[in-house]
Amino acid sequence: MKEQIIDKITQEVMRKMNASNAEENKSKEKNICGLTEFVGTGRGDTIGLVIANVDSSVHEAMNLDKKYRSIGIIGGRIGAGPQILAADEAVKATNTEILAIELARDTKGGAGHGSLIIFGAEDVADARRAVEVALKELERTFGDVYGNEAGHIEFQYTARASYACEKAFNAPVGKSFGLVVGAPAAIGVVLADTAVKAANVEVLSYSSPNQGTSFTNEVILTFTGDSGAVRQALIAAREVGIKLLGTLGSVPVSETIPYI
């Protein structure tokens, strides 16, 4: 039997297997389920939901601010930074408040967090709008997440932090804000050092597997400063991060488009 035929068959088999994967992905897009609570889905196995009038006993058990009966919810299996930065834009754009940000130990076997973010609103239309904005922003905020088979690095930037960044990271509202993540955590230590040495920024917080994370294998540094300095720190750390994570596997890549 000729080598070329085997090659051709192999390719064909692989093509068909990939095709069946693609079909599986396609099925993820059928996001109409007929429930009024459902808003949409987004990157990172993220779902967006809304409850017009939360049952009072559940509301109490959730320990939410009593002012808001309508809530918007976004939560994903993969990622916390992208969802928090997306929620930050949503809060700026709508008449809502961030009631809770909770970070699971997740990423589906990866090194990081999953996320659950709850918006409060007096009017359900505002809650729904916040969820819609956040889901749409995810495409951008996943832009500077770079992964390979060994881990991931993540960079987030906003010129003007709002209430989601304040709640999650104690970021000063209205100021430039940057976030650097390295996983495995050892890489994050070097990225934190690189960022702070590259520009005149002020450290807000340093989180590690046993402190400030939900036992993720990450080191996370957050910082503030003037807009140019924050971006410079992020760009320097990103360059180093891609090289370091690459030593443990293939070249780390973004799944969307880098925005920093």
Add this chain to the structure above:
Amino acid sequence: MKEQIIDKITQEVMRKMNASNAEENKSKEKNICGLTEFVGTGRGDTIGLVIANVDSSVHEAMNLDKKYRSIGIIGGRIGAGPQILAADEAVKATNTEILAIELARDTKGGAGHGSLIIFGAEDVADARRAVEVALKELERTFGDVYGNEAGHIEFQYTARASYACEKAFNAPVGKSFGLVVGAPAAIGVVLADTAVKAANVEVLSYSSPNQGTSFTNEVILTFTGDSGAVRQALIAAREVGIKLLGTLGSVPVSETIPYI
């Protein structure tokens, strides 16, 4: 080269690959290992074990009630609710006590818990019997766990809660008890609201990634009430849960037979 031949080969290759998977599964059934401590295995990578007379220094380090030298152990990689409800039946059926229920962050890369449950008994035969009953019950208690590539939803019900449900969830002994889980956690929020709105039940506890779970990406609601109301709440939440989780992937399915 004809398209049909390629198709046939593709099918054949896939069939053979599946066959080798099946063989792997088959090897899991060879659960005779010749150790007196071994009782059996069950769904969810669960193992059942027994120690007739725990070494005193280990017993002390485990911080167990000194009354019991014989212990039965069930522990699995995947699932906590199914194992706890199975242990609940085991406690009803045997002369044993629940000494410990510990929940790891696990499910092998999934969104939920693993479990470790320890029964105490004065006689090793009772401990062994409890483990046997629990392993057998697992087949049923996994019945209302529905999963897909994005997460899982789970529903548990008992007409008469016993000491395992009391220890794990503060369920009132002898009363109807229900449990709703949604993962990713965002789905669990809506399921909790749905359950409580569907029937007249009393909320016992609400757990979320940062409170009451081991940082799982779940929201868990437990409740009590009369038997019909508890079931009605569960059935309503289940219907919504299957739709919501389905928006993130394929149709969620149970691996065994739903019992609620």
Add this chain to the structure above:
Amino acid sequence: MKEQIIDKITQEVMRKMNASNAEENKSKEKNICGLTEFVGTGRGDTIGLVIANVDSSVHEAMNLDKKYRSIGIIGGRIGAGPQILAADEAVKATNTEILAIELARDTKGGAGHGSLIIFGAEDVADARRAVEVALKELERTFGDVYGNEAGHIEFQYTARASYACEKAFNAPVGKSFGLVVGAPAAIGVVLADTAVKAANVEVLSYSSPNQGTSFTNEVILTFTGDSGAVRQALIAAREVGIKLLGTLGSVPVSETIPYI
């Protein structure tokens, strides 16, 4: 179409798929990235790094002993015991101190920990040397880690514990030290009991999913005693562990060479 041809093609496809996996592994070996911070990589997706002079604000945020400006870092996605025992040898061999040992909930979807270990040194050459020694020792310390699709068991031994074992496990410095891990945790309970019954050893600590671990699905027992007793306890537990874990899947194997 003849059965033999299908078989041959199937084999060929599988061979090619394996080959592409091998190539992927090979790419992991290209560990030169041109950064002075990079030292090397090792088993368990472990990376070794060094910072000659940590930025003062990061140093403060990390809450490290101010005495040391140079730090060595090893951190991996898979494993904590192997990295800690490797760091223990590194501390013996170099003029460094263990500043931090942090354990993430990781192992890439497995049942155990990842790790982050930080060495402090006055001279960066010492920090680098410690990292080099630790990375090299990993090959040995992974020797008694046995895994299969359901979990893992791990055994560690040192005739003379040093400061890494002291920091992580309260091991008495200079004395024999042993560590037994079973995952899922249920298996670890029986291994703990087996180890202590097999020889005259003194229990140092017992960790379980909810206490002393980062919510891993493990039970970990550490103990001290005379060298022969510690080894005897480990060997007895290892024999039982391989049998028990084997009931949940295939025969557990070590990826390197057992050393105990």
